[in-house]
Amino acid sequence: MILRLALPGTPADLLVGRTFTDVRRRAHFVLFPLGDVEMVVAPMLAGRFAVAPATEKAPGDLAMTLALDDGRELRYRDDVQMGKVYVIPAGAWSQVPGLEHIGVDVLDPAAFTFERFAAIARARRDQVKVFLMDKSALDAMGNAYADEVLFEAGIHPKTWVRSLGADELARLHRAIPEVLGRAAREIAGRAPATDEKLRDFLAVRNRHKSPCPRCGTPIRKAGVHGHDAFFCPRCQPETRKGGIVTWGRLAAPSAVPPEKDAGAADPERRPAEVKKRRRPQR
Numbered sequence: 001m002i003l004r005l006a007l008p009g010t011p012a013d014l015l016v017g018r019t020f021t022d023v024r025r026r027a028h029f030v031l032f033p034l035g036d037v038e039m040v041v042a043p044m045l046a047g048r049f050a051v052a053p054a055t056e057k058a059p060g061d062l063a064m065t066l067a068l069d070d071g072r073e074l075r076y077r078d079d080v081q082m083g084k085v086y087v088i089p090a091g092a093w094s095q096v097p098g099l100e101h102i103g104v105d106v107l108d109p110a111a112f113t114f115e116r117f118a119a120i121a122r123a124r125r126d127q128v129k130v131f132l133m134d135k136s137a138l139d140a141m142g143n144a145y146a147d148e149v150l151f152e153a154g155i156h157p158k159t160w161v162r163s164l165g166a167d168e169l170a171r172l173h174r175a176i177p178e179v180l181g182r183a184a185r186e187i188a189g190r191a192p193a194t195d196e197k198l199r200d201f202l203a204v205r206n207r208h209k210s211p212c213p214r215c216g217t218p219i220r221k222a223g224v225h226g227h228d229a230f231f232c233p234r235c236q237p238e239t240r241k242g243g244i245v246t247w248g249r250l251a252a253p254s255a256v257p258p259e260k261d262a263g264a265a266d267p268e269r270r271p272a273e274v275k276k277r278r279r280p281q282r
Contacts, residue, residue, distance in 0.1 A: 006088040006095040027140040040086040047083035050195035103137040129157035144205040156236045157229035204230040
């Protein structure tokens with residue numbers, strides 16, 4: 001069940017007959033004001049919206065329908081039922097996990113200044129991709145665009161934020177609105193259906209082993225705190241020596257085969273004797 005009610009009553013009592021005239025975004029949430037009630041949709045990874053005639057057959061992944069006054073429907077679709085729909089008192093954002101405390105809006109030039117961004121970054125003790133995806137710090141990027149931003153800035157996804165210098169922070173700060181703005185213009189120009197997710201124009205995301213669009217080096221994939229990350233090992237050189245795979249070179253062959261007992265090759269070293277366990281006397 002995707003519906004979560006923070007008010008007494010049934011879904012029909014709380015939603016039927018209400019009208020929304022505005023839709024807002026806050027981080028990865030979609031907010032529908034309904035008078036003294038607010039409906040908040042967290043689509044997560046699989047959720048998507050579609051606009052269709054009310055007479056059109058409902059798809060098998062339909063989770064919720066909102067009737068529009070022009071005879072169409074706004075359909076929330078979720079084939080894995082991962083998303084959540086919250087019904088809360090208007091403005092009671094504390095009732096929805098992750099909604100109340102949101103980071104700086106990266107698309108607001110007045111708010112997303114370099115000084116503010118650098119101050120937030122200097123307080124971090126995690127990897128840079130984790131930082132970019134933290135909605136309580138920056139509003140808001142998901143997995144795909146975090147990869148694109150790091151590629152644009154030339155920073156490896158596993159770099160510790162605390163190790164970034166002023167020049168790297170400046171590159172990262174510039175890359176965020178540049179990448180997101182470019183993507184927004186691309187999608188707006190192509191005008192896809194509401195429920196179509198465009199990703200074919202991205203530089204590195206989901207392009208494992210494809211040539212880097214800048215240098216031709218095969219794009220690599222690595223795990224970062226439970227997420228996958230795509231990057232160019234040449235354009236985004238590693239900084240955590242010994243902590244991650246060294247993509248730029250092959251490992252040197254071992255001088256001693258791993259199956260050979262190192263102790264047998266040294267006459268001064270002998271395997272420790274295994275002592276037999278004595279049975280206790282009765």
